[in-house]
Every structure is written in C-alpha cells, then in structure tokens.
Amino acid sequence: MSEAEVQISCIQFEPRIGETEQNVATSVSLIGDAAAGGSKLIVLPELCNSGYVLNSREEAYELSETVETGNSIAAWRAAAADMDIHIVAGFIERQDDRLYNSAVVLGPKGLIGTYRKNHLWNAEALYFERGDLGFPVFHTPFGRIGVLICYDGWFPEAWRLLALQGADLVCVPTNWVPMAEQPANSPAMANILCMAAAHSNSMFVAACDRIGTERGQPFIGQSLIVNPNGWPVAGPASVSEPGTVTAVCNLSAARRQRTWNSFNQVMRDRRTDLYPEMLGTPTRPGWY
Template identity: 45%
Template sequence: MNPATSSVRVSVVQFDPQVGTEHRNANLRQCLALATEAANGGATLIVLPELSNCGYFFASRQDAFDHAEAVPSGRSVQAWIEFASLHRVYLAAGLNERDGMQLFNTSVLIGPNGFIGKYRKAHLWNLEKLWFTPGDTGFPVFDTPIGRIGMLICWDIWFPEVARILSQQGADIICSLNNWVWTPPPLFDEAGKCMASYLTMTAAHVNNVFIAAASRIGEERDSRYLGCSLIAGNNGWPIGKVASANRQEILFADIDLSHARSAPIWNSLNDLQRDRRIDLYDQTLGYAKHPALPR
C-alpha cells in the first residue's frame, strides 16, 4: 500500500450550545473542552457546529445583535485562535458575526498560525432571514498545508450548486457546520439517518470530495435538533458511524485528502468529471469569484 500523501485525522463535534447571552461563556467553554478532547484524540482538523458559541433561535433582532461579535477580533474567534495555536490544529467553527449594522451567519477557519478566512452563509433558513444578511463571500476554498478546505453551513447542503462549486475550485474537504432542526415527519429512516445525512453523503459522492458535517443536539426555545453528524468519504459512504440524534459525541476519521484529487473512473466508459456536459452548462455554474477558476 502506498503511503498517504496528505494524511489527516478529521473530527466533528456534536453538542448542545444554548441561546441566551447568559449561556455565552458556558457555550465557549464547552466547545473548547470538546475540541480539546478531539485534539487529544489526534485530530488535525476539527469541525464545530453552526453558531456553536451562541445558540440558534434569537428572540428578536436586538437579541441577535446582543449575541454577535466581530471577526476575527471578537472573543470567541480569539479564543479559537489561541486553541488552534496551542494544539497545532485546524478548526472550523460557527458564530454570529457583526459587521457594522449587518449580521452574518458565519463560519471561520483557523489554523496553527492564526485566522485563515471565513464564509458567510449564502442560503438563510426560516427566521434567519429576519436576523442575518445573506452571505457575500461567495464560496471560498482555502489552501492549507493539509489540503484545500471549503465550508458550507446547514441549509446550504440542500442546494447542490454549493458543493459542486467548492469541488470545482479544488476543495479536498468541505467542512459542513449545521444546526439541523426537526421538521415534519418522517425525520429518520430505519437506519437512524436523517435526510441531511443522505444529502451530505450524496454531495460527497457526486463531487468526489470529503465532507465533515458537525451538527447539534438538544432543545432550545421550543425547537429540537437532529444530531446525525457524520464524516463522508469521497465515495459518499460514511467513514465510521453516523452520530445519534440526541447524544453529545465526537467522531473521528483518518483519511488521505489527496484521494479527492483523483479522477475516479468507475469503469472504462464512465467518469464523473469527464462526463459533465459543459457544452450545455457552464463548467462552474456561472460562478466566477475564485482566482483559480477558468475565465
């Protein structure tokens, strides 16, 4: 067996951050404690859920502002920077970002040497439209020593364009930060997977990309969360188990990110990249923000 070109231990953290300014310190302490457990387990890349420092369902626009902070100067990002530097890891984490008088549902990527970049959620779910401005960062992919990392947030996975654009920019792995909520039943199949699990697996499969999806659990202001965190291989199948719907868990997967750069030919006649009909649709679906993309 050939040695791994880009060996990475990925970890996704599933827990229960609570909304309410009185919970902010406890949320930050808990996510740091769980991330430390993941780092002590050998994780190189750790993914926390969406809005992991502040909870999700705000009571009003003012309440949303009260939970927000600047990026990267805010206290949570600074604490995550210190953590990543101490443990020499990469961390993707979600927060409520304030930029002037606008709020964004944001994920940040942090490495051993500090803040790398951010993604602002493009597709807003339900009441988010009352608090947040739709993201304006496009779909950035960040080059790091361990590989090329993209990010998406929760509802984004229902839009196949997002994972496709990230993969077409060369993402080796997509960090998926989520607060998957209970919706009208059926919520789970007999295997215990929710629809978001299958959407994650499908996106990984059709784009030949790893996806590390961290979700949350618990109840908050009459809302419930689905859990079901997972790490999908670039063939789409989960690496290890899919997390439960109601327990705090940390999942690990040892992967070689370079496998996402291969051109998997399933047989002598079919290849996902070669078979794309870019004569009928644009190679990047009209997206042209990344300098690595063809013009």
Template identity: 45%
Template structure:
C-alpha cells in the first residue's frame, strides 16, 4: 500500500445533489459547480464524495450526435483530469459520472478516483428509455475496487431496479456502493407522505438485504421538459438512511460518518441468522452465475 494511502476510519461520505445542465456551453460550469461543492464537502471533513450520473454534461440529449459531442475519452479528458487532480490534491476518493467515448461507442460511465489516481471504471449496464438510442450497454460487468478506506462498487441510476446488481457486488465483498443517478419524474405517485420516492426505497432495500452501505447521489432541476427527483441519501447496512434524505428540489450535500469495514460483519445478526450463510446455494448459485470478478474474503 502506498505510504500516502493509509487506511482511514471512520469515513465521512458526502453525496452531492445539484443541477448540471445539458449543452456544451454548460459543461465547464457543470464541472466547476461539482468541484466547488466537492471542495465544500472536503472542508466539512468528507473523504468519500459521490457526484451524480453525467455530472459534467447534463442528461437530456436530443440526438446521438449531441451525446457524442458531449462525450470524452477515458484518457486525455479534461473533466477526468480535473476530477483526478482534485482527488490527488485533496487526498480523497471521488466518484463521478460522465459520457465516455470509446472509438465510435458511447457509454454512460462512472469513474472512481483516489489520492493515488484513477482506481476504477464502470459502464452502466441497464439503460433507461432514450439512453438506449445514444449509449451502448456496459461491458465491464460489476467490478468492486479495493481501496484503503474499503471496497467500493459503482452503479448508475436504473441499475438499482435490478436487484442482481447490488447482490453481485455484495457477493464479491463490497463494503459500499456509490450510486450515481439522474432519477427522473415519472407518472405519479412520485412521493409518499414522508417525501421519499421509490428510488429511495429501492436503495434502502438493496442496502438492507445485502448488508452494505449505498451512497446515492441524484440531481435536481428541470432540463428540456424533464424534471429530476432529488432524494439523495446514504443507506446504512440496516437499510435505513443515515442522516437525512434530501428533498426533491434543493441543492445540498448529505453526509454520513461510517466505518466501511463494519459491512463485513453486519450480516451476522445473531447466532442463527447470517445472510451469506443462509443463502440456499444448493438451489441457486451464490454469485448468480457471475464469473467476471472473483469474490474477496469477508
């Protein structure tokens, strides 16, 4: 382990909720806004920061050509270089979403940076609505990245509706999943009496049944006739939010202070109930047939 990457516990997680807007004229402003809020989070003690899906470009593209114009390659991207420099200089871990250009293919991607540089890349596996017209479905599977603060997985937005995604990362040994989102308004009902949306409950449920942390950053605002739900949150291994669930409209940062390694013993509720041990692997494969990445010991 590098000398400048000593384990940190507890970890202060920050999920950042703001309003990036589509359009090339907005890209630099979106990037700077996210970094400004990330700097505020650092000043308030955060060392794991999660930005939304497509944090530097906005979301609602009109054509594939427009999506392509907004996209950047993994190497040589000014946005990724700015995020990487921020993580190095501030000695923090940062997850951010961007439109990735790989040759002629486009991916809705998330990248993880740390004090030592880029640590991981995830390409969104489940594409929502018109995303299917611009992006190629992800081809990297569901990797989990080992870091000095814990094992970190990445997922994006619509992925949370597919319980296989957090389950496969949990089966690999993930301590936390950073969930980068552009949850949109859909036909009502959108919120319950407490102001939570369905995506909040799906996040809480996935954290609970997999006994890991999920830090979900969503965006807010309106864009080209669409609206976004907010409701960013950090769910604990018990499923309940740690701290507040953000509202639907305000720019904000949600924080939680946790020891990520506690996720590894959280499944042991008592002598008779242990989620990994209780799985009926005689009836189904514990990893659901997934073979791209080996499980880490817990």
C-alpha cells in the first residue's frame, strides 16, 4: 500500500421496481463478493433498493426510507460494519414527508453522511424535492470523497465545487439513460462527462450505473472508474449485463497530479477574477 490506496468496486446490477427487500439482498450478496476480493469502498447505483421508474408520488412515498429507520439503510450499515468497508448507495430518502433522490455514505462505524441530488432529471421533479444539503465532502480513512447522482454530472459546477473542497474521489450512483445520436464505437456521453470531469479537476471518479429496462425505460450500464488523468482504470462495464468493476486507486495521486508543471496547478490556475460576475448568478429571465 502506498500513500492512500483503496480498492474500489462499482456493482452494476438490475434493481426491480418495488422489490426493495430482494434488491437489497442482491446488493448485499454482491457487496460480500467484492469485499471478499479486497474492495474497501463499494458504490451502488442510484435508487438501487427501490427501482427508478416511479408511477406516482404515492409509490415513491411507499418506497422511501428515513436514514435513521430505513430497512435498506440498516442492512447496508450492517454490511459495512461486518465487512469493515465503506458503502455509497442510492435510495429514496424521506424526511418530514419530503422525498429526496439521495445517496447514503456508510462506514464500518456507521453513518458518515447523506447527499441529496441537486439536479433532478425529468419526472423526478414530480416526486422529489431538489437537494438542500449543498455539495458535501466526506472524510474517510483513505481520503476525501464527494457524491454526485446521475444528472448532477451534467453540471461542471458540481464537479468543480467538490474539487474545490479537496475531493480526491467522486462516487456517482447513477441510472444513465440513452443519449441522442451516439455514434457506433464511441464511449457513452455519460462516460465522456466523467472522463472530462476527472481530468479537468484531477480527481478519481467511480460511477455505478444500473442495467435493464424498467417500465419501458432502458438503462445503459457502462459503469467505470476513472483516474485523475481522465482515463478509465476499470470498465466501462457491459451495456446490458450485470458486473462489478474494480480498481486499486491511490487517492494521493489526485492531489499530486493537480500540479502539471512549474507554472500550472489546475485549481490555482482558475481565473477567479473573471468568473464571479456570472457563474453564481441566475440565468437571466427569458434567456435561452
């Protein structure tokens, strides 16, 4: 082990809508396999205990859990403690009858934190509130980790805000859907966005997608782990088959590689004297 090495696995599988107990059991079994193989940080897909394509607010509510009392969270928490690992897993969070598309970060000693998806995609707006916890960075024995969920990854601001807080690794529970016009033999655009973000922020990215077609909506797999140069070190996994992608990542590399030469360090090269006037201000009304 050098500096800050950790073996990471993204467990790509197919949750079944509404079959929460079975989905969690499947995930815990696969987590056990990965942990037995030496992985210390496991990333699961977005909404991986409940399924994604909800039919109603009532269904979303029925499938939601609180972090404190949820059965899925309890099962994953027990797995993290029993196997001495960290787990990042997507689920429907309920608090005060509000629902969020969230991910929980668990360690051997219990709850580390929660992230609530800040950028909701399409019909999610019918069931969930937008995230209200900002872009937190969580401290672990092996380094600093941030979490983004699916469409969050379309916003360079989100990656950058995590990098500016020193994140070495961003875990991405996701349910990627097909993009228009993808040419044959091209990496998926979702993969390209992860690669660009990893490179331009000098961070590891571990993105765990689901597979299968749910209520007519196909998902695209292709889970992957990207190094701070922006290149995949594991995956992309299959478009349609379950599979676990695993890589040993030296998170220290993320910090070292931010310095590129005598003059350039990516975070310090930012022209913050030029950015403030627009990046933080709302899009002008009526503007396209």
